Every structure is written in structure tokens, then in C-alpha cells.
Amino acid sequence: MAQFGRRPNLEEARITRAFRQDVRSGAPARLPIFRSHLQGELLARLLLGPEREVSMLDLAVMLRTDLASVMREVARLARADLLTLRRTLAGSLVTRNTESPLYGPLARLLMLTFGPAAVVAEEFGVLRAVHELYLFGPWADRCNGVPGDQPADVEVLVIGEVPCDAAHDAAQEAAARLGLPVHPVVRTQPEWFDDTDPFLREIRSGSLLRL
Secondary structure: OOOOOOOOOHHHHHHHHHHHOOOOOOOOOOOOOOOOHHHHHHHHHHHOOOOOOEEHHHHHHHHOOOHHHHHHHHHHHHHOOOEEEEEEOOEEEEEEOOOOOOHHHHHHHHHHHOOHHHHHHHHHHOOOOEEEEEEEOHHHHHHOOOOOOOOOOEEEEEEEOOOHHHHHHHHHHHHHHHOOOEEEEEEOHHHHHOOOOHHHHHHHHOOEEEO
């Protein structure tokens, strides 16, 4: 008898069950393979950037949601071996599981959909005077497919008549969501086209990702 499909092994079946549980919440339009928008955001915060342990409460603050939802999502992803839990007297700490065979491919998907580019575009995109918006530096390299370690901060180039305090506020909002420092560089359009500025020439010579 012909075999029309390979039967999933136990590990694959366990991961599939963890992702399919509690499917009542809608999948995010940005990447609908995730069970919910919260799941995508949570994974991005833990799988992107330098490796770190985060408390459940810190995750809830970062994701702007309730603690119970975070605890349920973390438990689900830990059962799939995508996250690792370490229990302490002060509470559980969660981190990425770099030993998972899904870690590398999943981190790449998250970077392109829930990572710094998406968050920066959302937070700075509400500023009316922004004409152009770019990531530059190491995160632009990673998004453009240049291999390397995940950067510890996010560098943003804002072009337009944007007040510095407005750019700073947007950077603070993005940093709170990402759990990473966000450094904006603000220039007007004439300044951006001025080829005599050595700092801007250095930015142009490296990777740029337009948002």
C-alpha cells in the first residue's frame, strides 16, 4: 500500500499540540502561523536580542498584558521546548531554549515579523512629520540577512521635521516593548542629502533597512 504521508514523530506531535491549544484567539495577520498576536510578541521578546532570563511580571509589563495570560502562554511554549523555565524563590524566570531545533528558523521568522523593524515602524510611524524611517547598524544587517550575533540595541534613522522630544518618546515606547535600548538619530531632509556630514556618510556606507 502506498504511503501518502510521513507520520509525525512524538516530538513533532508534542510541539504541534502546544501551538494548537486554545485556538479561540485570532491569529495575527502579520504571520498567521502563530496562535495569537501575544504568542508572536512574547516569542520575539525572548528569542531576539541577547540571551536573557526574564520574570513573568517583566514580560507582562513589556507586552502590556495581564500576568495570567503571560503565564499561560509561557507554560504552553515551555511544553513545546521553545522556552526554558527556572523556578526561584522570587518566582519563575523564563529564557529561550537554544537547543530546540526550531530556535534558529523561528528566530528568523520572528525578526522579520515581530522584531525591531515592526515595532519601530509602529511607534515612529505615528509621528506625522516623518518622511523616511530606517534601521541602520547591526539590526539592519541581521534583517538584511547578514549573519552575526543578535545586537543589544536598536539604531533608528528618522528623516523629517521631527522634534527631538517626540523622537525620544517614540524610542522609549519601542524600547519598552522590545526590552532593548532604542537610539534615534533625527535629521531633516536637507541634512540627509548633505554628503559632507561624516556621520551620515558612515550610516549610508553600512546596511540600511527602510521601514
